[in-house]
Amino acid sequence: MKILILAEHDGLQLSSSVHQAVTAAQFWNSPIHVLVAGHSADAVVQQAASIHGVERVVHANAAHLAHPLAEDIANLVASISEGYDVILAAHSSFSKNALPRLSALLDVAMISDVLEIKADNTYVRSTYAGNVLTTIQSTDAVQLLTVHGSNFTAASLGGNAEITSTETPAAFKKASWKSEVRSQSDRPPLGSAKIVVSGGRSLGSAEKFEQVLSPLAYKLGAALGATRAAVDAGYAPNDIQVGQTGVVVAPELYIAVGVSGAIQHTYGMRDSKIVVAINQDPDAPIFQVADYGLVADLFDVIPELTAAIQ
Amino acid sequence: MKILVAVKRVVDYNIKVRIKPDGSDVDIEGVKMGINPFDENALEEALRLKEKGVATEVVAVSLGTSANQDVLRHSLAMGADRAILIEASADLQPLAVAKLLKSIVTREQPNLIILGKQAIDDDAGQTGQMLAALLDYPQGTFASTLQIEGEEVTVTREVDGGTETLALALPAVITADLRLNEPRFVKLPNLMMARKKPIETINAAELGVNLDARLKLIQVSEPAVRKAGIKVNSVEELLNKLRSHEGILV
Numbered sequence: 250m251k252i253l254i255l256a257e258h259d260g261l262q263l264s265s266s267v268h269q270a271v272t273a274a275q276f277w278n279s280p281i282h283v284l285v286a287g288h289s290a291d292a293v294v295q296q297a298a299s300i301h302g303v304e305r306v307v308h309a310n311a312a313h314l315a316h317p318l319a320e321d322i323a324n325l326v327a328s329i330s331e332g333y334d335v336i337l338a339a340h341s342s343f344s345k346n347a348l349p350r351l352s353a354l355l356d357v358a359m360i361s362d363v364l365e366i367k368a369d370n371t372y373v374r375s376t377y378a379g380n381v382l383t384t385i386q387s388t389d390a391v392q393l394l395t396v397h398g399s400n401f402t403a404a405s406l407g408g409n410a411e412i413t414s415t416e417t418p419a420a421f422k423k424a425s426w427k428s429e430v431r432s433q434s435d436r437p438p439l440g441s442a443k444i445v446v447s448g449g450r451s452l453g454s455a456e457k458f459e460q461v462l463s464p465l466a467y468k469l470g471a472a473l474g475a476t477r478a479a480v481d482a483g484y485a486p487n488d489i490q491v492g493q494t495g496v497v498v499a500p501e502l503y504i505a506v507g508v509s510g511a512i513q514h515t516y517g518m519r520d521s522k523i524v525v526a527i528n529q530d531p532d533a534p535i536f537q538v539a540d541y542g543l544v545a546d547l548f549d550v551i552p553e554l555t556a557a558i559q
Numbered sequence: 560m561k562i563l564v565a566v567k568r569v570v571d572y573n574i575k576v577r578i579k580p581d582g583s584d585v586d587i588e589g590v591k592m593g594i595n596p597f598d599e600n601a602l603e604e605a606l607r608l609k610e611k612g613v614a615t616e617v618v619a620v621s622l623g624t625s626a627n628q629d630v631l632r633h634s635l636a637m638g639a640d641r642a643i644l645i646e647a648s649a650d651l652q653p654l655a656v657a658k659l660l661k662s663i664v665t666r667e668q669p670n671l672i673i674l675g676k677q678a679i680d681d682d683a684g685q686t687g688q689m690l691a692a693l694l695d696y697p698q699g700t701f702a703s704t705l706q707i708e709g710e711e712v713t714v715t716r717e718v719d720g721g722t723e724t725l726a727l728a729l730p731a732v733i734t735a736d737l738r739l740n741e742p743r744f745v746k747l748p749n750l751m752m753a754r755k756k757p758i759e760t761i762n763a764a765e766l767g768v769n770l771d772a773r774l775k776l777i778q779v780s781e782p783a784v785r786k787a788g789i790k791v792n793s794v795e796e797l798l799n800k801l802r803s804h805e806g807i808l809v
Contacts, residue, residue: 318725319688319698342718346700349653349688358654358773361683371777376681377576381585384777423728424697427713431721440719444807469808477737487703487738488721493682494737496719502807512575519785523804525797540788541800553794558808 250279253307255326255338255348256297260287260315263296265441266339268403271302273396275404276366277335280304283410286325286417288315298410306412313420316429317343320421323350328418330355333391340395348395357389363396378493379516398440399499399520432488439489442472444502447491447518450478451507451529451547458484461548462506465555474498476514492517507547510535527551560707561616562605563669564639565660567595568623568630568649569680582778594630597675599637600735603742604705605673606638613707614671616640620663622656623649628758635753636745642756647763651770653681657689658768663761664694669730671712676701676734687734697727700734 252274257264267283274281283297286309297306309325326347330336336351338344340362352359364382365373371386372394439445446466452458458479466473475485477492491498493513503521507528508514515538518524526539527547536542543550570576571591579586594602608614619634620643621627631642645659664672677684691698699705699714703722706713707729716723717736763770791797801808 316723319700320691323692342701342716345684346688346698346716346718349685350692350698352685353654353657353689353692356654358652359683359685360774361685375782376779377570377585378572378679378682379782380575381578382780382782384779386775386777387773388775389773421697423731424699425726427724427726429718429721429723438720481738487717488719494677502801515785523801523807524785524788525801536790537787538785541797542788542790543792543794543797544790550794554797557794557798 250277250334251332252277252279252281252335252337253326253330253333254281254283255322255336255344256283256285256293257339257341257343258285258287258290258293260290261292263293264339264341265403266341266398267297268300269398269401270337270339270396271300271404272401273363273366274335274337275302277369279334282307284309284326284329286314286317286322288312294412298412299406299408301405301408303408303410306410308412308414309417310414311417314417316426318421318424318426319347319350320424322347323354324418324421326351327354329415330391335392337394337396339398344395348393352393355391355393357391357393358387360385360387360394363394364400378513380512397497399497432486436466437470437472439472439474439491439496439498442498442500444469444471444504445474445491445498445500445518445521446471446504446506447474447476447508448479448485448506449476449508450482450484452479452484455484461551465551468555468558476508476511505535505539506551508535509533510538560614560671561618561667561669562608562614562671562673563618563620563664563667564598564602564605564634565672565674565686566598566602566619566621566630566634567675567678568592568621568627569595569678572596572679578779578781582780584776585779592626592629594633595675595678597677597679597735597737599742600737600739601673601675602634602637602639603740604735607740608707609638618643618667618669620645620660622647622651622659622763631758632750632753633745635756636749637743642758644758644760645763645766646760647770652772652774653683653685654689654773655768655770656686657693659763659766660686660690661693662766662768671729671731671733673733673735676736687732691732694732696730696732698732699725699727701736702733703736703738705733705739
């Protein structure tokens with residue numbers, strides 16, 4: 250029995266979620282291989298090889314993998330899938346684009362965003378916007394899944410995996426990568442930040458969102474998050490949306506500012522260690538999931554809080 | 560140009576589903592159902608392409624029991640030209656859905672297929688990608704903008720940390736994100752008219768697709784709920800509380 254992890258990276262840096270995927274993969278007690286698909290991503294290959302618990306890094310190097318398309322990733326994984334009993338990746342926009350495509354190519358069911366591995370074919374995942382935990386068993390010979398990164402501890406460094414290279418199938422001709430826009434930020438990435446400051450529609454405008462929340466986030470070294478309502482109103486970019494259809498976070502401290510607490514939002518932050526809610530409405534549902542609630546006008550207390558933090 | 564839109568019938572997004580006392584499944588008996596919100600975005604985009612003169616026909620397809628006629632009527636009322644119901648059990652899994660959709664694509668030969676990026680019941684987010692793979696079509700998932708020029712569709716996708724733009728040769732599969740558009744409201748007269756439009760019904764068994772469930776439901780349960788904590792009265796009190804937790808505020 251062998252396990253293959255599809256690694257996510259940006260060409261230079263391996264995603265930290267790969268370490269969490271390695272921990273998830275250790276459930277099967279079998280050799281773990283990591284596939285790094287990219288173009289001249291040798292640094293990433295080295296990083297993957299140094300994860301404790303990885304036996305082999307399989308390197309696919311091709312020009313058309315510089316900005317990998319789901320079509321090419323799925324074709325590549327399918328081409329080397331023989332002999333692997335489990336294929337997994339950390340759940341992200343990368344894996345949820347490519348792995349369902351692979352699932353159809355291999356004709357095996359896929360289990361998305363696994364929260365807990367119960368047995369070698371049995372998993373817990375969330376459904377109905379996080380309202381229901383569902384335990385399911387896959388009857389397929391190959392187990393194909395994505396795992397919810399923050400539910401698994403990150404595997405440590407100190408490994409020394411062997412590195413092999415593999416042939417890459419010809420590029421899929423019917424799709425091409427054109428461009429990307431990466432949100433520029435000197436703040437920590439939302440998905441892995443220790444502290445997250447999140448704003449809701451009560452902020453009132455994009456200018457106020459920035460003016461009120463940025464100084465606090467800066468002082469705390471926090472990432473900024475937003476509710477879907479704030480994103481839809483144009484106060485914040487879509488990639489900082491916290492919730493069911495956005496990013497799921499689990500920081501040490503989550504500060505919800507002017508956030509009502511819709512279930513779609515709380516799904517994305519309820520695993521936070523400590524939750525602070527600041528809202529003028531004492532009946533806002535966010536207080537039901539907050540450790541500390543402050544009923545107050547955010548435009549008064551956020552500057553006060555910012556000033557009080559060293 | 561013909562566009563096929565797949566619409567799923569799901570528990571209304573405002574409803575918090577209950578779990579059966581024995582934990583064997585969710586209890587959706589008598590619960591309000593409706594069109595999956597992401598599929599409504601998919602249909603809206605198809606209709607806008609038709610209104611712009613890019614598309615000539617929009618066909619809505621749904622899979623499930625005869626109860627699914629309501630989401631197809633809704634689709635017709637929004638403006639779909641035709642509706643197809645593939646009659647099957649209500650709890651098909653994504654791979655089976657993708658295979659059934661493939662057979663409809665083979666029959667209808669649409670230039671573009673648009674689906675929601677995920678259904679709000681099982682939250683799997685797989686069907687569009689699976690369908691694209693089965694057809695060997697390019698895919699543009701989590702689309703927030705879509706533009707068609709000639710035989711090519713340019714898609715902006717919402718990805719972690721930003722957006723990405725791809726060009727896909729038609730025919731292609733697109734999955735819609737919520738920000739793709741704001742679906743129109745259905746006017747009552749349109750709903751009345753939609754009641755008179757025929758819905759073509761095809762029995763899934765006739766399509767020669769293996770519909771066996773690959774995933775077995777073992778049990779469902781409620782997630783642990785976070786308990787409400789305490790209310791503090793001032794910023795100072797809040798800071799004192801936070802400082803009492805080691806290592807939170809440095």
